Amino acid sequence: MKKSGNGDSAKRRLVTARVMFFILLLPLFSGMILTGCYHGEIADLAADPVDEGASDTTQDSPVNPFRLPYPVEMSIVKNVPPGLMLREGETIENNSFTEYYYKKTNIKFKVDWYASDDNYTQKLHLAVESNVLPDAMIVDEPMFRQLAEYDQIEDLSNVYNKYASTLLKEIYSSSGEGVLENATINGRLMALPNISIHADSISMLWVRQDWLNRLNLAPPQTMEDVIAIAKAFVEDDPDGNGLKDTVGLSGNKTNLYALAGIFNFTGIFAAHNAYPGLWMQDDNGRIVYGSTQPETKHALSTIRSMYASGLIDPDFPYRTEPLDLLVAGRSGMFFGPWFAPWNIVEAVKEDPAADWRPYLIADADGHYNTERMPVSSYYLVVRKGFAHPEAVIVYANQLLSDSRLPDEEYNKLDPAMIITLSPLYLTIDYADAVSRKYKELVQVLEGKASPYSLSPEMMGHYNRWLRREQRSEMNVSDWAAPHAYLYGGEIVTQQMDREVYNQFTSMTPTMEQKWDTLFKFENETFYKIVLGEIPVDSFDDFVKDWYDQGGRTIIAEIEEQLGNR
Template sequence: MVRFMPVLLAFLLMVTGILSGCSSQAVREQTPEIANKQNEGNQGEQTDQTFKKLPDKYDPPIQLTTVTLPNPTLKYAPEDDENNNPWTRRLEKDYGIKVKSLWSVPPEQYEQKMNLAIASGDIPDFFNATPIQFKQLYEAGLLEDLTTMYSTYVPDMVKKFIDEAGPEVMRSATLDGKLMAIPWTATFKESAPILYVRKDWLKKVNLPEPKTMQDVLKIVEAFATQDPDDNGKDDTVGMLLDKDLSSASGFFSGYHAYRELWLIDSTGKLAYSSIQPEMKTALGKLQGMFKAGQLDPEFAMKAEGKTIEELIAGKAGIYYSAMYAPAWPLQQSKDINPQADWGSYPMPSVDNQVALAPHKLNVSGYWVVKKGIPHPEALLNMLELWSNIQHNNKSEEIYKEFIVGIDGASTAWSMSPIKFYRAFNNVNNHLAIAPFLKGEESDLNKLTPDQRNLYSASMKYKNGDNGNWGANEIWGLNGSASIVDGYLKKNQFLSDEYFSTPTPTMVERWESLRKLEIMTMTTIVQGAPLAEFDKFVEQWKKQGGEQITKEVNEWYAKRK
């Protein structure tokens, strides 16, 4: 099977894709329009500062210290380590930036180790901080104000990629009107819920593909009662559901109900989404499905991983999940049963309003800079190199050394001392290969290596290789990436409006409130009176939710 996992790494690792003999300008020459017209698109936005081009190369070289959170599966070439590898050598050769890692620890130890460094005030020149650490560092006066640096020097390409993540991302890095970090942008928007349905079962029960929530309900009933797998047994459920109801996110969206978000209400204040009336309606629908035997009667005892095992085994025909589900677990479902014909669809709505895709703040952390270092703008040089190699490079040689690595495991990208993810990278890859799949383009040199791999996978599937079905079903012409592209074009995303650190009462009460929420919702689905939802709302408010709402809105008023 063609390896297309590099493109999925942002999904799978979120917590949460140059040979030395090449010219030192090899990477920049891949995108000369960026190298030569850096920031051209931003010049019109400069008001208080005069636009300045980033230094091509620091001479004499500068040194920046950082710390390393290594990829557990990463293998260095002989003689290489976190301080000497393709990325650090290229930064020094092309930009005159020497990066020294002060220490390296496994992921599970990183936060604690960094907390100790922050407490002592002995921090490196730049590093990745959690939201809580970011706030602590700011309040301790340890961070460099990046406002002028960013507006003066940011390369157009870097700004574009950060802006794609959503305006709330930069707002979250801005404290008291000052930009105090560069956000490590994430792919939470791209992970929006999609409806997956067994099309072969649809044919068996003689129902059309789903366009509305009413269609979904009819399909769920038919899949649970009409023996869609044709084995003569009553052993199928209509829709996959797990004990935490995480796989119900897309279903909830169809009723305009959302979990664990802070949304702007009709009064202009923030309100907690899980306690709104729309959630009661959606839970009532799930309860009706449960009573009718259309859901797994033991779902409340099964984590999502266990329910996925049953999906792979062919016991469920409807599954709400993210864009990458065709790679796993749907590819495994098809491997076991080649007749399993999964189709992907936008989230249906119960009315004429589109179902929105909920997501948390689209960041994985914050790149912070120690106050007083001479060249904070060097972070932008490093992000420019990352962006060029990760998203604009067309060279197979560069790709193999900087992205894939010596063992072919596609982990070399993690050697970069700084990184961020392009919010819709998979959608962009789908759009890039679409003209080639349609036969409108033929020069594969126009594609990046990742895109060439994806195109190759789709073509192999079309030529009969079912092992590449998952790749085609994600990045192909009508795959799941095209659905997310549709969400994007319709601005169909719903972001969490609270993106600060936990409030005092959240620290004290949030976990118990979350347990109360999931326990109540699960028991309602299992048949408890719907009036229990109203009791839950009152309990939630009395047990800390009302105070949390007050604290959240105090923060929101200041942000506005």
Template sequence: MKKKKLVSMLLAGAMTFSLLAGCGSKPTDAGTADVPASEVEGGSVSTETAGSQEAAFQKFPEVVEVHIGQGVSPTDTLPEGLSVENNQYTDYLLENFNIKVVVDWTAASGNDYTQKVALCIASNTLPDAMTVSREYMLKAARSGQLYDITDLFQQMQSPQVKEVMESTGGEAIKEASVDGRQYAIPATEVETAGIQVINIRQDWLDECGLEAPKTLDDVENIAKVFAEKKPAGEDTIPIAGPDKNTSCYTTFQETATTTGGFDAVFSANDCYPGIFLKDENGNVTYGTDSAATRATLERLADWYQKGYIDQEMGTRDSTIELINSGKVGMFFGAWWVSGYGIGDAYRNDPTANWQAYPIYTDDNRYYVKAGSATTGYCVINKNASEDVAKAVIIMANVLLRDESKFDVSEQPLDFWPVRTLMAPADECEYTYHELINVLDGKTSPEDYQGISSAYKLLANDVSVVKDVVPGYESGKQLSIEDFSMENFGDFQRMYSLLIGDRPYATTTVDKKTRSCVFSQTPTMESKWSNLLSMEKEMVMKVITGKSDISAYDEFIKKWKAEGGDTILQEVAELQ
């Protein structure tokens, strides 16, 4: 049990209460205290005298306008009379913090928004704040258009935001920085989103008298038995593969892993295609270019040829729908897929006992491929006033702390101004252990209530877990029959956490590998799209037997000649 973290959360809540009571001030609806006049300088909240908690949630003495550019989903709408700059979120910011949001422009999320961001940077007409990808954050920072928030962010970030940043081991701030200076507020993702596990029908294993897999040899043997015994009848598919919209493995520009891809298979062979690595001598290499990657492709091709992998991989409309149909025995995916992703599998067959496991190397070591710590960035115009920069940071603080206060049924969180999503890197693992503690009776749901923490869903999770898992027995592996599906949404979340994230939450990782770069170099801007297309085509053809392994060798030569060697040099220069 992570006892120290829970104790620190409880102490933090008690200290905040004491601080408010000691000041003789009454909390507002936002849970903030009034600002003593001595802590206001020139109409601005002083970050020198204010404590971290106070500065992070202070109300400006005068209204501060923040002009933004906003992406809007074409499918999300607001109730009549409301708009992107007049809704529950903008009202909340104005009422509680004197922050007035002014939307200079909107664009449809996706390509339209990206084009608008590119135009703003090219013409040096950034609004006060907007959210961007890493590529555009770097472009704007290197062209001198962004506010250097290095010191201000440290002064103004809330304890919850600081907790999130520290949970990434410094990676989030590093990825939001250029030449050692921070130019953006990073959005973060749970680390396990990039970690792939194997999901397997435990009821099929039990029926066939098989143990859960540990190595790739075990996976192959199970696939062989499933192919022979056909637990789902003639349509049995031992291992699902990627569909036409997904890939065989993730690349350096992706945060989350794929559903149906084979990242875990490559990791078990200590190879990491699609990302850039530094070898033991500090030299930059491309993970696809390795003897181990070549050998893994040959093994996957052998599995496909023997009928172990879905024969329609790469062309099937939906791998998820295939899994939901009950025909699949195994698939690789992220923690959330076993619950959130395949809900219809349980509606179709409530006895489908999907279980998640780690896959080890042949010498029983657990190697994983992890994605970027960040998923996006909120940037601030270098010409913005200090108050505006502070306001933008406060907006990020408030979203993390108060997200659960809002009714999102009619006003989706996508309408939060310059929304920067933040989750502690270890949120799923921490939650897993606290759920087990509650189920074991070591803690009670009441222990988690009223605590201001970056783990914003934890209080609700622990409050429902006993109802969702009535069949829990300490020391016994959870099974589908231990869960109640009465509240299906709660069931999906609990199953994802307690089954899907169990491998990463309970297994010691012997080696965690990330790309040494997460953004494009100058040559990539003109060459990468073609190189990646070539790579995906080669991989799919080799695995499905349309090309033999010589196609891999030819691809590596072509990759190097058509820009790969130059890209490796550029990546090395960034190290």
């Protein structure tokens, strides 16, 4: 198989630029499946394990969508957090989660190898290039399409039709955006795709409400309000300690923008109707790159002005962990998604009086803007020639049912390790899951529905909310989930005036060769502008050079590919 030698690096950089890295790292809350009273298929249909050779005799028999009638070994690879600490006696391959899923599904997961972050990406690309693949793995869209093009993965059409649970089919079919079609090539289903959660796209401003109250400030609505509040947080001693030791807005040295990112400035870009990193259509229907548009220049100018005025954490370009400022009680605002409370639990643990509330920030015309997640960003694929492709369908069925109606055995698993140690973790949920869960919880809190109508997941969050309100238990772990759903969830139910979708999420030949260089050029230019190292008008030179160094060719290739679909 021939490919550019720079392809791996380019794809890895593109993933970093956009959202594709994020799904595997999403906190538990975003990956949990929409809960509800679904009982249709979760009966115990388990059959006694039989010799693997017996599988041929069951082809025309009714199947159990949650358990194979014979033991199957399936090799996988894992992306694990660096410095991961496991319980004594557990390994990446043998732990409480792999044991649980073996018991439930009859699938024994064998981990061929594991690595972290960039090392994982490099090893995965090398495995694909060498055609030394595990039996199943989760990949991003460029790699998925490459694997399909070179006939390295199995057609799942038949096993999906035969083994997929009613619930799995229901969620995929009700997505309303052709999710399965996105994983279908030449009429064949070549993967199980994730379903992106709409709510994850919206960047909102999380603010210390207690600081606003202490300084008698109104909640923010516009960027002018954000700037004014940041100034007050820096100058007016919002924590009341008599020192000027607080910052207005936190930042992130890793990226200035990232969909579903935290501590970055995605919300400021949205408030300028700017969408850096996005392939979008202009008024004439032509493809343009959001990072080269005038609105992005305006947003960078605002961020630069705030940084120069000391309204943004002056050390954000060098700060390793932005959360440290919150834990120390020194930061009053940050941009992040609805699920940010899970990310800042340590800060609330240090200061239980910290009252974080989210707000949408409008543009100059009073409009609320957001980019929307791609329909799918990740794909669960099966190696071509694997004898039991139905195993991934059975596993997905069980993963889904566990999230909706967890049994006592599942509830004993460590919820903080679900994404890390589940053999293959893929988000399959209703696209509007967060809004549904918010409305479900509010109905009960307002007395319009019985608590017994809640799903197991939401019943847990309801009980956490009651404990916090009644102060019967001061457990900080009770804070994050209900806070995220009741406040972040309320924000995402608001009507957005402008929702912009990425028009292209794959790769072109020139992107494989040049994207790494182009993205590095963009990132360095943007940071230099924000830090005041070069003038804002250097943006115009960047745009010209970006087109000359390959951007013009890439856009032509994207338009050609889109025209051929």
